[in-house]
Amino acid sequence: MAKLRVGVVSPEREIWTGEADMVIAKTVDGEIGIMPGHAPVLGVLVEGGVLRVKRGAEADLVAAVHGGFISVADNDVSILAEAAELGSEVDVAAAKDALQRAQASIEADQEDADARLEAKRAAARLRAAGEEV
Amino acid sequence: MGAQLRLLRRRIRSVKSTAKITRAQELIASSRIVKAQQRMQAAVPYEREITHAVSAVLSNTASVDHPLTVAKEQPATAGVLIVTSDRGFAGGYNANVLREAEALKGHLTERGLAVRPYVVGRKGLTWHKFRGRELFGEWDGFSDNPSYAHAKDIAGALIDSFKEEDGIDEIHVVSTGFVSMLTQNVIVRRILPLEVEEAPEPADGPMPYYEFEPAAGEVLDALLPRYIESRIYNALLQAAASEHAARRRAMKSATDNANELIGVFTRQMNQARQAEITQEISEIVGGANALADAAAGKE
Numbered sequence: 001m002a003k004l005r006v007g008v009v010s011p012e013r014e015i016w017t018g019e020a021d022m023v024i025a026k027t028v029d030g031e032i033g034i035m036p037g038h039a040p041v042l043g044v045l046v047e048g049g050v051l052r053v054k055r056g057a058e059a060d061l062v063a064a065v066h067g068g069f070i071s072v073a074d075n076d077v078s079i080l081a082e083a084a085e086l087g088s089e090v091d092v093a094a095a096k097d098a099l100q101r102a103q104a105s106i107e108a109d110q111e112d113a114d115a116r117l118e119a120k121r122a123a124a125r126l127r128a129a130g131e132e133v
Numbered sequence: 134m135g136a137q138l139r140l141l142r143r144r145i146r147s148v149k150s151t152a153k154i155t156r157a158q159e160l161i162a163s164s165r166i167v168k169a170q171q172r173m174q175a176a177v178p179y180e181r182e183i184t185h186a187v188s189a190v191l192s193n194t195a196s197v198d199h200p201l202t203v204a205k206e207q208p209a210t211a212g213v214l215i216v217t218s219d220r221g222f223a224g225g226y227n228a229n230v231l232r233e234a235e236a237l238k239g240h241l242t243e244r245g246l247a248v249r250p251y252v253v254g255r256k257g258l259t260w261h262k263f264r265g266r267e268l269f270g271e272w273d274g275f276s277d278n279p280s281y282a283h284a285k286d287i288a289g290a291l292i293d294s295f296k297e298e299d300g301i302d303e304i305h306v307v308s309t310g311f312v313s314m315l316t317q318n319v320i321v322r323r324i325l326p327l328e329v330e331e332a333p334e335p336a337d338g339p340m341p342y343y344e345f346e347p348a349a350g351e352v353l354d355a356l357l358p359r360y361i362e363s364r365i366y367n368a369l370l371q372a373a374a375s376e377h378a379a380r381r382r383a384m385k386s387a388t389d390n391a392n393e394l395i396g397v398f399t400r401q402m403n404q405a406r407q408a409e410i411t412q413e414i415s416e417i418v419g420g421a422n423a424l425a426d427a428a429a430g431k432e
Contacts, residue, residue, distance in 0.1 A: 010281075013176075
């Protein structure tokens with residue numbers, strides 16, 4: 001079966017490229033799964049989403065993706081993230097710390113949009129690292 | 134020791150210490166160019182992909198009627214983003230950028246546009262402030278090592294003003310493009326209203342028909358600001374690499390000049406010392422002769 005060529009890029013660096021059987025990402029309309037032969041799609045990704053790349057025998061590649069786009073055409077999948085981090089690169093302690101701080105400021109001020117965003121990002125990083133949130 | 138000799142020694146010492154400083158600056162700049170180039174390389178995939186995505190949306194939507202792509206019929210004000218460096222010691226780097234910016238200002242004024250400067254880099258800021266120009270946006274402290282957050286900040290300010298009713302109607306960028314270690318050119322570009330630089334046509338014909346999640350308009354809303362950010366980020370990265378290259382060249386020629394000067398002074402010093410010795414010898418010989426003559430006269 002044909003494979004997908006996947007590239008995860010952020011403005012400052014190329015995070016990962018390689019071949020995959022399936023890519024699962026979360027757009028603002030909901031989760032989207034891409035398999036080889038998918039019709040061309042251009043989607044807007046949610047803030048603090050988790051990207052999952054299935055690679056057959058190898059373990060899944062998981063990354064926290066903050067905002068950006070997914071573009072699919074002709075078995076080429078590109079994830080353009082404003083910021084992204086592979087699950088294996090996440091500093092779990094720092095992310096937990098960030099999540100707790102963000103939740104504390106949400107409790108103090110329900111309207112704190114920055115803290116909500118921060119909490120979402122931290123949660124996505126933890127999920128990408130395989131932690132329960 | 135003669136006064137001239139002492140003077141020359143002192144000058145040699147001072148030129149030598151200047152040469153040491155410029156040489157160190159040169160080495161620092163050389164090592165930073167490599168890093169700056171790597172950062173430029175690292176940003177290439179994202180730029181390629183986002184340009185591709187913008188072209189895809191634009192080719193799929195029959196009539197593009199997005200505020201960021203439509204030119205106003207009667208543009209009244211133009212914003213000019215000028216990218217300069219924070220530190221000097223870079224030869225003509227800042228002077229070139231500022232000269233082009235003035236030329237652009239002239240062109241825009243001829244077209245009847247009011248010009249609003251947005252300036253990056255301390256050198257550009259002081260240049261404008263010294264002339265009492267009003268600045269509409271100023272950023273500094275990152276010219277040699279810009280991050281994407283800085284580009285986002287700048288792009289945000291420009292786009293906000295562009296969207297306002299009485300804000301700017303056009304945005305131009307004056308920055309330095311990095312061609313190679315030896316060549317850097319000042320680039321003047323209009324980034325808004327948007328002219329998407331078309332990605333080279335894919336080999337298998339025109340763009341495929343895309344589905345959009347959510348609708349095409351909303352994708353474009355999200356995509357265009359990112360595209361502009363990426364253009365500005367690219368300009369900042371190229372400017373940073375060019376700054377280091379310009380500094381390296383300027384410091385190299387300063388070091389060369391200092392070494393040449395040391396050579397000239399050393400020769401002058403040797404000459405002065407030799408002249409002093411010759412004079413001393415002739416004085417001694419003259420004295421000895423006089424004594425010998427006097428002794429011969431007595432006998």
